[in-house]
Amino acid sequence: MTTLRPLAVDDLFRFNNVNLDELTETYNQSFYLQYLSTWPEYFQVQEAPDGRLMGYIMGKVEGKGTDWHGHVTAVTVAPEFRRLGLAKTLMKNLEDISENV
Template sequence: MANFRRFQPNDLNKISKCNLDPLTETYDLSFYLQYYAKWPTMFQVAEGQDGNIIGYIMGKVESSPDVYQFSEHYLPWHAHITVLTVAPEARRSGIGKILTEQLEAAADAHDAWFIDLFVRKSNHKAITFYKKLGYSVFRVVKDYYGGHASDPTATSEDAYDMRKPMRRDKEKKHVREDGETFEVDPADVW
């Protein structure tokens, strides 16, 4: 059984089980603390009985900079899932779903139009998970995940920009049916 609550800074000492997953993006300390300071309702954890963090979701609310308001790629006020991860031993127990639902409730409380996230096109399990929760592919971001200079064999990979409309978007203006056929460059994503 997990306890769901807001992230606290001392949780950084307890998230290693989650961050060992090769598909989980990890960040430096200041990045986590920035999210905690700016968007505390969008940073939730699942704590196991032993006190370790067995899952967490980190998100934010934002819009594109005003200078891009007339661009076809402009994003209005929306929520974004930066990280969702669950420790391997706690997967398939509903933790990811609960964490996502908590972030969706916070997005509605912030009056967001939609929630978006980026996922590797090859991460079929995550794509299936998000589709079951009502997310759909809005567009393909070409070469979003770049290769690493330290590894000459590493290749870049496309990302799906997936979205789910929130309560505010009654007319579903910010989702599309044919997202897999709509490609953009990483420079078009803010």
């Protein structure tokens, strides 16, 4: 069982198991905080029952007025949790948020 929830600020200090993977693009703290403050609904994490972060998705809105779309900036899953369909779940959730928010 995993929990899909919005990223909390203190999660930024807990996602080394995800971000230290060589396939994951990493950013500085101010970049993550900018996304979190501007598009909080587009920044989601998946958490394991033991509290470890399994992966996250970070996105934003681009465009103006009625001509806009959701944009995925980063989606990544920790190596120990890959091949479980977590990224697919994160992407589906971001698509739903883009359509409904």
